[in-house]
Amino acid sequence: MASETTATGIVAIPEPTSDGSLWGFSRPQRIAFIVLLVFLGVAPFAGLYPVFLMKLLCFGLFACAFNLLIGYVGLLSFGHAAYFGMGGYIAGHTAKVMGVPPELAIILGGVVGAALGAVFGWVAIRRQGIYFAMITLALSQLVYFVCVQAPFTGGEDGIQAIPRGKLFGIIDLSPDLSMYWVVATVFVIGFLLVHRIVHSPFGMVMKAIKENEPRATSLGYRTDDYKLLAFILSAGLAGVAGATKSLVFGIATLTDVHWSMSGEVVLMTLVGGLGTVFGPLVGAAVIVTMQNYLAEWGAWVTVIQGGIFVACVLAFRRGIVGEIGALLRVKL
Amino acid sequence: MTTTRRTLLSGAAGTAALGGLPFSSARAQAANTIKIGVLNDQSGTYRDISGPYGVECTRQAVAEFGAQGFNVEVIVADHQNRPDVGVNISRQWYDQGVDMILDVPTSSVGLAVNTVAREKNKAYINTGSATSDLTGTACSPNTIHWMYDTYMLAKSTGGAMVRAGGDSWFFITADYAFGHALERDTGNFVRAAGGRVLGNVRYPFPATSDFSSFLVQAQASRAKVIGLANAGADTINSVKQAAEFGITRRGVKLAALLMFLPDVHAIGLETAQGLVLTESFYWDLNDRTRAITTRLQPRLRDIKPNMASIANYSAALHYLKAIKDMGVAASKASGIEVINRMKAMPCDDDAFGAGSIRPDGRKLCPSYLFEVKSPAESRAPWDYYKLLQTTPAEEAFRPLNEGNCPLVRS
Numbered sequence: 001m002a003s004e005t006t007a008t009g010i011v012a013i014p015e016p017t018s019d020g021s022l023w024g025f026s027r028p029q030r031i032a033f034i035v036l037l038v039f040l041g042v043a044p045f046a047g048l049y050p051v052f053l054m055k056l057l058c059f060g061l062f063a064c065a066f067n068l069l070i071g072y073v074g075l076l077s078f079g080h081a082a083y084f085g086m087g088g089y090i091a092g093h094t095a096k097v098m099g100v101p102p103e104l105a106i107i108l109g110g111v112v113g114a115a116l117g118a119v120f121g122w123v124a125i126r127r128q129g130i131y132f133a134m135i136t137l138a139l140s141q142l143v144y145f146v147c148v149q150a151p152f153t154g155g156e157d158g159i160q161a162i163p164r165g166k167l168f169g170i171i172d173l174s175p176d177l178s179m180y181w182v183v184a185t186v187f188v189i190g191f192l193l194v195h196r197i198v199h200s201p202f203g204m205v206m207k208a209i210k211e212n213e214p215r216a217t218s219l220g221y222r223t224d225d226y227k228l229l230a231f232i233l234s235a236g237l238a239g240v241a242g243a244t245k246s247l248v249f250g251i252a253t254l255t256d257v258h259w260s261m262s263g264e265v266v267l268m269t270l271v272g273g274l275g276t277v278f279g280p281l282v283g284a285a286v287i288v289t290m291q292n293y294l295a296e297w298g299a300w301v302t303v304i305q306g307g308i309f310v311a312c313v314l315a316f317r318r319g320i321v322g323e324i325g326a327l328l329r330v331k332l
Numbered sequence: 333m334t335t336t337r338r339t340l341l342s343g344a345a346g347t348a349a350l351g352g353l354p355f356s357s358a359r360a361q362a363a364n365t366i367k368i369g370v371l372n373d374q375s376g377t378y379r380d381i382s383g384p385y386g387v388e389c390t391r392q393a394v395a396e397f398g399a400q401g402f403n404v405e406v407i408v409a410d411h412q413n414r415p416d417v418g419v420n421i422s423r424q425w426y427d428q429g430v431d432m433i434l435d436v437p438t439s440s441v442g443l444a445v446n447t448v449a450r451e452k453n454k455a456y457i458n459t460g461s462a463t464s465d466l467t468g469t470a471c472s473p474n475t476i477h478w479m480y481d482t483y484m485l486a487k488s489t490g491g492a493m494v495r496a497g498g499d500s501w502f503f504i505t506a507d508y509a510f511g512h513a514l515e516r517d518t519g520n521f522v523r524a525a526g527g528r529v530l531g532n533v534r535y536p537f538p539a540t541s542d543f544s545s546f547l548v549q550a551q552a553s554r555a556k557v558i559g560l561a562n563a564g565a566d567t568i569n570s571v572k573q574a575a576e577f578g579i580t581r582r583g584v585k586l587a588a589l590l591m592f593l594p595d596v597h598a599i600g601l602e603t604a605q606g607l608v609l610t611e612s613f614y615w616d617l618n619d620r621t622r623a624i625t626t627r628l629q630p631r632l633r634d635i636k637p638n639m640a641s642i643a644n645y646s647a648a649l650h651y652l653k654a655i656k657d658m659g660v661a662a663s664k665a666s667g668i669e670v671i672n673r674m675k676a677m678p679c680d681d682d683a684f685g686a687g688s689i690r691p692d693g694r695k696l697c698p699s700y701l702f703e704v705k706s707p708a709e710s711r712a713p714w715d716y717y718k719l720l721q722t723t724p725a726e727e728a729f730r731p732l733n734e735g736n737c738p739l740v741r742s
Contacts, residue, residue, distance in 0.1 A: 155509030158440045161447045253415045253440045295409040
């Protein structure tokens with residue numbers, strides 16, 4: 001207990017990437033990553049429904065992208081649904097109307113997410129704390145209203161019947177399992193990218209900004225540039241996640257640009273564990289599982305959800321993964 | 333004591349999380365069981381319109397159908413008005429042996445499930461969505477749209493209202509595609525019936541809760557009818573605020589383009605009196621509707637059915653009759669064949685009387701223009717409507733050749 005009390009407030013300086021291992025994974029992280037890979041490989045054959053798994057991975061990637069910003073730069077963006085939803089709309093529109101192949105649609109979703117992030121980030125990073133959150137929320141609401149009105153989004157009906165298409169023109173993605181491997185690959189690439197960014201020299205500066213921005217400035221870093229770049233990377237990844245999701249489900253709708261989606265990704269990250277590598281995925285898994293499997297309990301969904309959140313907040317302050325990490329005395 | 337509480341809470345959270353899981357695996361597929369999945373809103377905006385009551389109406393249909401050589405099972409899920417949740421559940425259901433999905437309010441979810449049903453070649457009966465695309469550009473051989481759509485509401489409220497004397501209109505419209513469509517269609521019917529549209533005002537959607545300036549503007553136009561081209565909470569707010577301004581008491585009619593009996597019940601007659609709206613079912617319409625309402629009462633307790641909830645009864649009953657007619661094995665082989673058999677058979681039930689289903693998947697039934705009674709006129713609980721006009725089944729919906737449904741052209 002004593003160690004815990006002294007640790008609060010004073011956070012240890014991140015150790016320089018240690019044993020020269022690839023991607024900067026520590027040993028427990030490497031084990032956890034291998035477990036994750038095995039799980040991804042086995043899950044669809046172990047009775048878990050592929051579409052459900054794909055949804056989980058899409059939200060997992062979304063939460064990872066969000067975590068990059070809040071967990072490592074300390075910026076609470078309350079408008080990430082804009083990039084997520086817009087990525088989905090762009091991918092859906094290009095795949096359905098223009099007949100773009102799925103891999104390109106996903107990339108386009110990411111590019112548009114990043115571009116949107118560049119503009120919004122440029123405006124928002126000038127402020128901190130609650131003002132930053134409010135500006136991102138306001139800008140994302142702007143996007144929401146555009147999506148309600150713009151003809152290409154289909155208004156409240158959304159873009160329906162988006163074809164999954166053929167990967168590289170060869171592999172038909174309409175069977176759930178082949179789509180699953182694509183989504184799993186996208187997720188693993190995105191996940192490793194986030195991890196790589198965090199453990200790069202750039203990531204070290206991000207963490208320095210999170211701990212003490214004036215000090216980072218005094219050391220000669222242009223903190224605004226770093227924050228903007230982190231924002232763009234995060235928005236781009238959110239766009240990729242949204243694009244992938246719209247291909248999986250064949251729909252892109254207002255739900256994904258609505259502010260409640262921005263709130264949901266905050267919850268996923270908090271429940272999973274802020275600033276942990278695996279936390280966002282676990283958090284996304286918990287929330288998505290609840291939405292899916294509690295659906296059969298009818299009106300009890302919201303009550304049970306609420307109860308679980310209360311329990312999480314009271315019992316797992318550091319999030320699920322954070323608590324497990326603290327228990328095992330490792331950083332996950 | 334922190335540790336104890338913490339352990340207790342984590343234990344509770346864990347148990348709750350685990351409790352949800354075995355649901356996915358506990359589905360043994362029996363060859364002689366027909367599974368109906370009711371997918372609707374159990375907790376949000378549309379709960380009171382159908383939700384648990386729609387499920388009870390479906391169960392009533394199953395009970396009345398009785399044992400006919402096969403078992404019928406009804407399962408339920410809450411799509412939380414989210415298309416991705418709806419798609420996920422419907423795919424899972426169809427893959428795991430659900431034969432027909434029923435209800436599905438919210439247009440975006442209704443259309444999404446439409447695509448899934450077609451891909452999996454299963455049966456899908458939508459009773460809850462308002463979009464007329466389900467029998468138009470998005471129509472599918474696997475789908476029947478059983479109840480109201482925007483065209484039918486606009487035609488009855490617009491056209492029949494003019495015949496009932498309301499010949500000059502002013503629209504208060506939610507500024508998004510649904511509101512625009514309602515206003516455009518209704519305006520066309522008003523003009524076609526010889527009425528005039530004096531003006532309109534569009535308010536930002538969502539996030540408008542103060543309608544007073546729009547209502548004053550509408551009143552200043554001296555129109556006889558104020559058309560509310562919006563839905564849900566917006567409609568309820570407009571009606572309440574109109575009552576505060578005393579608009580209806582001065583002889584101006586308020587026409588709600590999408591409103592149901594439970595909404596009137598929620599607002600109360602004092603506020604809702606004089607409101608004009610369209611439904612295809614009213615419990616006190618005739619002997620048959622009163623009979624089915626009486627039979628349903630033990631299940632619904634103190635709630636009366638409305639057109640959206642009781643449509644599930646009507647649809648499930650007709651579906652089961654078609655299954656009996658073609659045999660369980662044949663019905664499981666192809667959703668299209670089931671829907672085709674349903675289209676070939678004439679419908680008849682106590683809720684909507686005799687009816688039929690068109691090739692584009694549109695179930696035909698009459699629509700009724702009602703006026704909400706004043707508290708003095710109402711003699712019993714739920715005695716809310718008086719009938720103004722009836723639009724016969726053949727005229728109530730969009731003509732077959734105007735919907736651009738690909739099934740009709742081929």
